[in-house]
Amino acid sequence: MTQHLRTITTIFIMAAFIFGTAIISQSSLTANNSGAPSMRTGSPGDTKSCTICHAGTAQNVTGIISSNVPPAGYVPGSTYIINAVCTDASRNRFGFEISPQNASGAKLGVLTVTDITRTKLVGSGKYITHTAAGTSGTGTISWSFNWTAPPAGTGDVTLYGAFNFTNHNNASSGDVIKLSTLTLSEDLTTWTETISSVENIRLYPNPVANVAHILIPENSQLKQVSIFSVDGSCVRTIENDNFSKQVDLDVSGLAAGTYYVAFTTENGNYSGKLIKL
Numbered sequence: 286m287t288q289h290l291r292t293i294t295t296i297f298i299m300a301a302f303i304f305g306t307a308i309i310s311q312s313s314l315t316a317n318n319s320g321a322p323s324m325r326t327g328s329p330g331d332t333k334s335c336t337i338c339h340a341g342t343a344q345n346v347t348g349i350i351s352s353n354v355p356p357a358g359y360v361p362g363s364t365y366i367i368n369a370v371c372t373d374a375s376r377n378r379f380g381f382e383i384s385p386q387n388a389s390g391a392k393l394g395v396l397t398v399t400d401i402t403r404t405k406l407v408g409s410g411k412y413i414t415h416t417a418a419g420t421s422g423t424g425t426i427s428w429s430f431n432w433t434a435p436p437a438g439t440g441d442v443t444l445y446g447a448f449n450f451t452n453h454n455n456a457s458s459g460d461v462i463k464l465s466t467l468t469l470s471e472d473l474t475t476w477t478e479t480i481s482s483v484e485n486i487r488l489y490p491n492p493v494a495n496v497a498h499i500l501i502p503e504n505s506q507l508k509q510v511s512i513f514s515v516d517g518s519c520v521r522t523i524e525n526d527n528f529s530k531q532v533d534l535d536v537s538g539l540a541a542g543t544y545y546v547a548f549t550t551e552n553g554n555y556s557g558k559l560i561k562l
Contacts, residue, residue, distance in 0.1 A: 319417040321382040321447070323408030327464040328445035330390015335380070335447045339460040343447070349465035350383065350446050352432070358472035361437040364397070372425040373450050373461075379426040380449035382407075382414040385442050393442045397431040404428055420451075434471075443468045486548055492560035499532040499548075509549040510534065512559070515542070536561050 327334035327343060334343045351368045359365065371379045385393045392411045398404050403419025413430050435442065444467045452459040487500040501507050510532065512521040520539065539561050547556045
């Protein structure tokens with residue numbers, strides 16, 4: 286091979302390498318236009334955020350995520366609308382990922398896509414993120430989806446979200462990543478435990494902080510109520526031959542933990558679990 290031919294071959298190989306590297310780099314930088322990978326919310330369980338792929342330090346902000354959950358809290362099993370709004374007059378491309386979790390990173394509740402064009406689920410339904418069609422917005426953008434609350438007794442649920450305010454330069458530089466959360470409390474007043482389907486005696490709220498209520502149907506003759514600790518010790522007994530149709534059970538003096546409430550009626554004995562907050 287002549288020196289001239291070797292030089293041309295070397296230049297061709299170098300050009301091909303540089304071009305190929307650029308294509309791979311561009312592909313990796315723009316791949317997330319169609320949705321963020323899972324585990325990018327910045328939650329304590331995920332630990333990672335969009336800064337894994339985008340340069341810079343994530344900013345913690347408030348107010349991006351909102352919901353129609355009432356002030357009293359979510360009702361277990363009910364479905365609510367979750368909204369996320371990003372606003373920045375200097376940006377026209379945005380991205381997001383949100384997940385409902387506890388502090389350990391476990392998914393709480395169920396996410397449901399309501400806008401199949403602009404949002405999608407990833408991570409086996411634990412996360413919701415944008416699609417390629419859900420990134421454009423002149424100065425602002427919003428996404429919405431449904432969240433079905435988890436079972437009773439779950440407690441607080443935090444929606445962790447990471448948001449990319451991108452400059453759309455097909456590179457990782459210049460983007461602004463913001464983290465935001467929304468914590469939803471459980472409405473404990475809606476908790477009602479049916480102690481006996483025969484007697485239809487009901488106990489609520491459960492868990493309880495101060496006063497639990499016992500609902501007694503008219504056809505039931507409640508004679509005694511006792512509270513037992515998990516070791517079997519009786520910590521309180523109420524006896525009355527003339528119980529009203531609602532008995533208020535003051536448990537404010539009890540230590541937090543699990544107890545059992547025993548009911549004695551003319552038809553037999555029944556018991557149910559009571560959680561003291």
